[in-house]
Amino acid sequence: MNREIDESTHADTLKAYAIEGMDCSSCARTLENHLKQHPSVDEVSVQFASAKMRIRHRNSSAEIMEEVKKVGYKATELNRTRGKRENQPSQARHTDLQLWASSFLIVIGFALSIWTASNLPPLMFALAILLSGWKPAVSAYYALKSRNLDMNVLMTAAVVGAMFIGEWLEGAMVVWLFALGNRLQTGSMRKTRGSIESLLEITPDEAWVKQGDTVKAMPIENVWIGDTIVVKPGERIPLDGEILEGDTTVNQAPITGESMPVDKRQGDPVFAGSVNEHSSMIVKVTRLAEDTTLARIIHMVEEAQEKKAPMEAFVDRFARIYTPIVFILALVVMGGPPLLLGGAWSEWFYRGLELLVIACPCALVISTPVAIVSAIGSAAKQGVLIKGGAALEKAAVVDTAAFDKTGTLTKGQPEVTQVMPLNCTADELLQIASALEAHSTHPIAQAILHEAANRQVIPLNVKTGQTSAGRGVQAHMNGQDYYAGNVKWLEEIGISLQPYEDQIADLRQQGQTIVGVASKVKLLGLIGVSDTVRDTAAHTLQALQASGVSRLVMLTGDHADAARRVADQLQVTSYAAELLPEDKVEAIRQQQAEGRQVAMIGDGINDAPALATADLGIAMGGAGTDTAMETADVVLMADHLEKLPYTIQLSRKALRIIKQNIWFSLLVKFAALLLIFPGWLTLWMAVLSDTGAALLVILNSMRLLRTSGSEMDGSKVTVTS
Numbered sequence: 200m201n202r203e204i205d206e207s208t209h210a211d212t213l214k215a216y217a218i219e220g221m222d223c224s225s226c227a228r229t230l231e232n233h234l235k236q237h238p239s240v241d242e243v244s245v246q247f248a249s250a251k252m253r254i255r256h257r258n259s260s261a262e263i264m265e266e267v268k269k270v271g272y273k274a275t276e277l278n279r280t281r282g283k284r285e286n287q288p289s290q291a292r293h294t295d296l297q298l299w300a301s302s303f304l305i306v307i308g309f310a311l312s313i314w315t316a317s318n319l320p321p322l323m324f325a326l327a328i329l330l331s332g333w334k335p336a337v338s339a340y341y342a343l344k345s346r347n348l349d350m351n352v353l354m355t356a357a358v359v360g361a362m363f364i365g366e367w368l369e370g371a372m373v374v375w376l377f378a379l380g381n382r383l384q385t386g387s388m389r390k391t392r393g394s395i396e397s398l399l400e401i402t403p404d405e406a407w408v409k410q411g412d413t414v415k416a417m418p419i420e421n422v423w424i425g426d427t428i429v430v431k432p433g434e435r436i437p438l439d440g441e442i443l444e445g446d447t448t449v450n451q452a453p454i455t456g457e458s459m460p461v462d463k464r465q466g467d468p469v470f471a472g473s474v475n476e477h478s479s480m481i482v483k484v485t486r487l488a489e490d491t492t493l494a495r496i497i498h499m500v501e502e503a504q505e506k507k508a509p510m511e512a513f514v515d516r517f518a519r520i521y522t523p524i525v526f527i528l529a530l531v532v533m534g535g536p537p538l539l540l541g542g543a544w545s546e547w548f549y550r551g552l553e554l555l556v557i558a559c560p561c562a563l564v565i566s567t568p569v570a571i572v573s574a575i576g577s578a579a580k581q582g583v584l585i586k587g588g589a590a591l592e593k594a595a596v597v598d599t600a601a602f603d604k605t606g607t608l609t610k611g612q613p614e615v616t617q618v619m620p621l622n623c624t625a626d627e628l629l630q631i632a633s634a635l636e637a638h639s640t641h642p643i644a645q646a647i648l649h650e651a652a653n654r655q656v657i658p659l660n661v662k663t664g665q666t667s668a669g670r671g672v673q674a675h676m677n678g679q680d681y682y683a684g685n686v687k688w689l690e691e692i693g694i695s696l697q698p699y700e701d702q703i704a705d706l707r708q709q710g711q712t713i714v715g716v717a718s719k720v721k722l723l724g725l726i727g728v729s730d731t732v733r734d735t736a737a738h739t740l741q742a743l744q745a746s747g748v749s750r751l752v753m754l755t756g757d758h759a760d761a762a763r764r765v766a767d768q769l770q771v772t773s774y775a776a777e778l779l780p781e782d783k784v785e786a787i788r789q790q791q792a793e794g795r796q797v798a799m800i801g802d803g804i805n806d807a808p809a810l811a812t813a814d815l816g817i818a819m820g821g822a823g824t825d826t827a828m829e830t831a832d833v834v835l836m837a838d839h840l841e842k843l844p845y846t847i848q849l850s851r852k853a854l855r856i857i858k859q860n861i862w863f864s865l866l867v868k869f870a871a872l873l874l875i876f877p878g879w880l881t882l883w884m885a886v887l888s889d890t891g892a893a894l895l896v897i898l899n900s901m902r903l904l905r906t907s908g909s910e911m912d913g914s915k916v917t918v919t920s
Contacts, residue, residue, distance in 0.1 A: 213242070213253055213254070213255045214253070214254055214255075214256070214260070214276065214277075215251060215252070215253050215276075215277040216251070216252040216253075216254065216263070216264075216267070216274040216275060216276055216277060217250060217251060217252075217274070217275045217277055218230070218245065218250050218251065218252050218267065218272050218273070218274055219250070219272060219273040219274075219275070220271060220272040220273055220334075220385075221245075221247050221250060221272060225342070225347060225348075225349030225350055225351075225518075225561075225564065226247065226272070226338065226349060226350075226351070227245040227246060227247040228245070228345075228347050228349065229270060229338065229341055229342040229345055229347045229349055229351075230245050230252070230267065230270050230272060230341075231243055231244065231245040232345030232346070232347055233266070233269075233270050233341050233344070233345050234254065234263075234266060234267075236345070237256075237266060239256050239257045239258035239262070240254060240255070240256045240257075240263075241255045241256065241257070242254065242255040243255070243256075247565075247568065249501060249572060251277075251501065252267075252274065260276050264276075269341065270337070270338060270341045271334050271335075271337045271338040271341070272338075294378070294382050294385075295382070297330050297331055297378065298331065298375070298378055298379060298382060300327075300330050301327040301330045301331040301371070301374075301375050301378070302375065304323045304324070304326050304327040304330070304371075305323070305324065305327050305368075305371050305372065305375060307323050308320040308321075308322075308323030308324045308327070308367075308368070308371070309368065311323065312368070320367070320368075321367045324367035324368055324370065324371040325362070325367065325371075327371040327374070327375060328358060328362070328367075328370055328371050328374050331371075331374045331375050331377070331378040332355065332358055332374040332377075332378075334378075335351040335354055335355055335374070335377065335378075336351075336355050338351040339351040339352040339354075339355040339356075348522050348523055348526060350559040350561050350889075353522075353526070353555045353556065353558050353559050354373070354374070354377050354555075354556065354559065354886070356552075356555050357373060357552045357553075357555045357556050357882065357886075358370045358373050358374050360548065360551075360552040360555070361373060361552060361882060364545050364548055364549065366549070366882070369881070369882045369883060370882075372882075372883040372886075373556070373882050373883055373886045376883055376886045376887055376890060377886055377890060379890070380886070380887075380889075380890025380891065380893065380894060381890070383890075383894050401435060401453055401472045401493075402419070402435065402437060402471050402472050402488075402491070402493060402494075403419065403434070403435050403437040404418060404419065405417060405418055405419065405437065406419050406422050406428045406437035406438060407428055407429040407430070407431075408422060408426055408427070408428055408429075409426075409427040409428065409429055409481065414429050419437050419438055419488040420488050420489075422437075422438060422484055422487075422488065423484065423487070424484055424485060424486065424487060425483065425484065426483075426484045427443065427481060427482070427483055427484070428440065428481070428482050428484060429479065429480075429481055429482075430469075430475045430479065430480050430481075430482055431475070431479050432447070432475055432476065432477055432478060432479060433474070433475065433476070434474070434475055435471075435472060435473070435474055435475075436449070436469050436470065436471055436472065436473050436474070436475060436482070437471055438471050438482075438484045438486060438487075438488060438491060439468070439469070439470055439471050439484070439485050439486035439490075439491045439492055440468070440469055440482035440483050440484045440485050440486075441466065441467070441468055441469070441482065441483050441485055442463055442464065442465050442466060442467050442468075442469060442480050442481070442482055443465065443480075443481045443482065443483050444465065444480060444481040445464075445465070445478050445479055445480030445481060446462075446463070446464045446465070446478060446480075447462075447463055447464075447475055447476065447477045447478040447479075447480050448460040448461065448462050448463065448476045448477050449461055449463050449469055449473050449474065449475055449476060450473060450474040450476055451469075451470055451472075451473035451474075452473075452582070453472045453473060453493065453580075454470045454472060454473055454492055454493060454496070454582070454836055454837075455582045455836045455837030455839075460476050463480075468485070469482060470491070470492045470493060471486075471488075471491035471492065471493045471494070472491075472493040496579065496584060496836070499584060499586060500575055500576065500579045500584065502586075502587070508567060508571055508587070508588025508589050508591060508592050509588075509589060509592060510567055510588075510592060510857060510861075511567035511568055511571065511588055514563060514564060514566065514567050514861065515564065517560075517563070518560040518563055518564045521558075521560055521563075522558050522559075522560055525554060525557060525558035526555065526558050528554060529551045529552070529554035529555045529558060530551065532547055532550050532551040532554055533547055533548050533550075533551030533552075534547075534551075535547075546878075549882070550875055550876070550878075552882055553871075553875050553880055553881075553882055553885045554872075554875060556882065556885040556886055556889060557868060557871050557872055557875070557885055557888075557889070559889050560864075560868075561889060561890070561892075561893045562860075562863075562864040562867065562868075562889065562892035562893040562895075562896045563861065563864040563865065563868070565860075565893055565896055565897065566857060566860030566861050566863075566864050566896050566900075567588070567857050567860070567861070568588075569860075569896065569897050569900040569901075570853050570856045570857045570860065570899075570900040570903060571587075571588040571591060571853065571857075572900075573853075573900050573901055573902075573903035573904050574591055574849055574850070574852075574853035574903045575587075575588075575591065576904065577849065577903050577904050577905075578846065578849055581842065581845060582835065582836040582837050582839070582842065583833065583834070583835055583836070583842055583845065583846050583849075584833065584834040584836060585832075585833050585846070585850075586831075586832050586833065586834075587832075589832075590815065590832035590833055591850050591853055591854075592850075592854060593796070593798075593814050593815040593832065593850075594798070594815055594832075594833060594846060594847055594850035594851075595847075595850040595851045595853065595854035596796050596854075597748055597796050597797070597798045597814065597815055597847060598747065598748060598749055598750060598795055598796050599748065599749070599750040599751075599752065599790050599795040599796065599797045599798070600743055600748050600750070600751050600752070600797075600798050600800060600843075601752040601753075601754055601783075601786070601787055601790065601797055601798070601799045601800070601809070601813065602751070602752065602753050602754065602771075602800050602801075603753075603754060603755065603783075603799075603800065603801035603802065603806050603809075604730075604753055604754075604755035604757055604761075604762060604765055605730055605755065605756075605757060606802050606819070607800055607801055607802065607819055607840065608732060608733060608736050608753065608765060608769060608840070609730040609731060609732050609733060609736075609765060610730060610731055610732075610733055611730065612642065612646070612730065613642050613643055613645075613646045613712065613728045613729060613730050614646050614649070614650075614728065614729065614730070614731050615646050615647060615649070615650035615726060615727070615728055616709075616711060616727050616728065616729050616731065617706065617709075617711065617725075617726070617727030618650070618724070618726055618727075619702060619706075619724055619725040619726070619727065620723070620724040621699060621702070621722055621723060621724045621725065622721055622722065622723050622724070623723045623724060625654075625724075626654065626656050627723075628716055628723055628724040628726070629647070629650065629651045629654060629656045629726075630651070630656055630657065630658055630659050631659060631676070631681050631683070631716055631723065632647050632651070632683050632714065632716045632726060633647055633648050633650075633651035633656065633658040634658035634659040634660070634661050634674065634676060634681075635661070635664070635672045635673070635674050635681060635682075635683040635716070636648055636672065636683060637658055637661065638664070639666070639672065643712060643714065643728050646728050647714065647726060647728070659676045659677060660676065661674045661675070661676055662674070662675045662676060663675045667684065667688065670684050670685060670687075670688040671683055671684015671685060671688045671689070672684060679718060679719060680718070680719045681716070681717070681718055681723075682694070682715075682716070682717045682718075683714055683715070683716045683717075684714065684715065685713065685714070685715070686703060686713055686715045689715045689717055689722065694715070694717045694721070694722055695721070695722070696715070696722060699722060699725070702725060703725065706725060706727045707760055708760060709727065709729075709760070709764055710729060710758070710760035710761035710762070710763060710764035710765070711727035711728060711729045711761075711764075712727070712728045712729060713725055713726070713727060713728075714726040714727075714728060729761065729764070730757075730761070732765055732768050732769065733840055735839070735840055735841045736769055736840055737768070737769055737770075738841065739840045739841050739843055739844060740769055740770075740771065742841075742843075742844035743843060743844050743847065745844075746844050746847045746848055746851070747847075747851070748798075748847060749772075750772045750773075750790075750795065751769075751771040751772045752771065752772060752773050752774065752775075752786070752790065753765065753766055753769075753771045753773075753774035753775070754774070754775055754778055754782075754783045754786050754787075754809070755774070755775070755776050755777075755778060756776075756777065756778050756779065757776060757777070758776060758777060759776040759777060761776075762774050762775075762776035762777075763776075780806070780807075780808050780809065781808065783799075783806065783808070783809040784808050784809055784812045787799060787809055787812050787813050788812065791814070796814050796815075797813045797814050797815070798813055798814065798815040798816075798817055799812070799813035799815070799816055799817065800817045800818075800819065800840075800843065801816075801817075801818065801819065802818065802819050802820065806818075807830050810830055810831050810832075811830065815832050815833065816830065816831040816832045816833070817831055817832070817833045817834075817835065817843070817846070818830065818831035818833070818834045818835065819835050819838055819840070820835065820836075820837065820838040833846060849903070852903065853903055856899055856900055856902065856903065859899060860896045860899055860900065863892065863895070863896065863899075864892055864896060867888055867889075867892040868888075868892075870888075871884075871885055871888045871889075
């Protein structure tokens with residue numbers, strides 16, 4: 200059955216469009232205001248940073264695209280299931296041709312002005328203005344119509360003013376520099392926005408679907424949950440699923456950021472977009488195309504890129520006040536001195552035009568969103584999902600990290616850490632214990648079986664067995680009864696433990712779970728089982744402290760001895776044990792009451808209340824956990840603790856770059872304003888300062904795209920100021 204839906208079915212639903220041609224956030228506001236006035240549009244939001252428009256409309260997509268075209272931009276509807284652009288028109292070639300033609304006309308006009316006094320030079324300059332200035336003029340018209348004083352309005356007014364006073368060369372240079380700056384900005388922004396776009400291209404468009412004895416290629420949109428697909432070696436997995444047949448290795452770096460391929464076998468999950476490296480496998484589909492883990496990552500990253508950070512919202516508010524104030528000041532400069540002080544009209548009119556250009560807050564407004572888009576996109580490629588600018592800002596100021604223990608600082612799986620034979624050899628102890636635990640699925644039993652297998656110990660043959668839930672197991676082997684379980688149960692059945700109280704106390708002191716193994720008459724030995732610390736945990740915590748997270752706290756529901764053992768191993772600042780979920784919340788609130796910025800790191804399920812209470816919630820292993828992806832501010836898609844220092848470092852670097860951008864933008868504006876009144880600034884220099892500053896701000900932000908996890912991993916973190 201074909202799942203393609205006719206466009207009429209989607210009327211009055213929220214659609215996404217890619218927008219080309221926007222030069223700054225004021226352009227996005229102009230387009231948004233224009234569409235809000237359309238009777239068929241119920242809701243619209245245009246984001247400059249991601250170049251996306253989300254709109255709820257009751258007319259056709261073609262009509263919406265035509266409305267966007269009127270304002271001077273191009274809209275392309277995004278594919279509903281994967282966010283891919285069905286068609287990606289580009290204005291770059293057209294703009295380049297206009298720029299070259301304008302350059303040629305300006306050069307010819309300038310040369311003619313030297314050799315002749317005819318009317319040809321102004322004509323050349325006028326044609327150059329028309330070529331480069333038509334698009335800004337159209338956009339300016341719609342900006343005024345929607346009551347938005349954007350950069351196109353200011354620049355168009357400056358050019359018209361220059362022509363009015365006979366400064367044709369100045370006007371041509373202004374509009375040419377403006378067009379060139381926008382072209383360079385657009386190219387740079389396309390690279391910035393492409394930080395996540397590349398993920399859109401890695402999912403195959405088709406899947407090999409197994410139907411009986413045949414295999415048929417089908418569009419992934421037509422594959423249903425429960426269908427069986429075949430993935431050959433070297434192919435990308437088209438949909439999320441579970442392996443039915445085949446042992447292989449899978450490179451799932453696009454999902455989790457893992458650098459090494461992961462072994463996969465029957466029953467293991469696989470993710471769309473990852474690469475099957477070795478053997479063919481048969482996979483049962485578990486998610487539709489629009490609901491794969493990769494599709495949800497992309498959707499969340501796009502949403503995150505569109506969420507305004509507190510600093511960005513402040514800059515926007517500042518720009519909305521600053522622009523009209525400088526615009527009014529420009530009008531006062533044009534008319535005030537000539538009327539009140541007898542100044543020359545042409546001189547003060549020219550200075551007023553310079554102020555109009557300086558009023559464009561493009562570099563300032565662009566300073567924050569470009570850095571946020573770059574940082575979030577860069578993190579996504581490393582398997583770290585940062586949910587918006589607010590989360591990025593919070594991560595940059597964290598000074599306290601609170602960790603759940605089990606599954607976060609530790610592996611989350613019990614392991615045999617001590618084999619203590621008392622009245623037999625170590626191999627004999629494991630032979631008996633593994634035989635007793637052979638048919639149990641309990642994690643402690645599995646740990647004992649794993650240890651026996653590692654030591655190549657073969658279990659004894661069990662004749663009959665019986666399990667006592669929560670206490671232990673007994674069985675008949677080699678003509679006698681054997682028991683394995685907790686020491687309290689062994690005492691209850693008459694095994695004397697008094698001679699071994701020191702050994703038992705020592706294991707308890709180490710925070711280990713004790714399994715006693717005994718025959719009918721005596722204790723044969725003790726096995727210590729515990730959840731072991733992750734190999735990377737110590738390096739990660741050291742790297743966090745080197746990054747400026749001064750306080751490390753461990754919060755666990757486990758018993759005090761186990762908590763103390765892990766806390767001593769990792770040298771955390773403090774720890775609290777035997778906590779219920781609400782106790783963890785209270786512990787975080789205590790840290791916050793002391794004025795600390797707290798990040799909580801947990802698995803996203805039983806730690807959900809603590810993740811929500813902390814200033815920043817960081818969930819581990821989001822690729823397999825829906826709850827983690829939904830509840831936390833930051834999600835580490837793989838179960839890799841060592842991504843934490845990278846996340847904190849990236850956030851702090853992003854915040855530094857944002858501050859650099861803001862101060863640089865303000866200083867350039869202030870310097871230009873000071874140069875106007877002595878008459879040292881020309882109109883084209885004012886344009887160059889504005890577009891040049893915007894371009895430098897974008898390039899500075901793009902440094903975040905080159906920030907990789909290898910630069911900031913858990914073992915070697917370079918702290919920069």
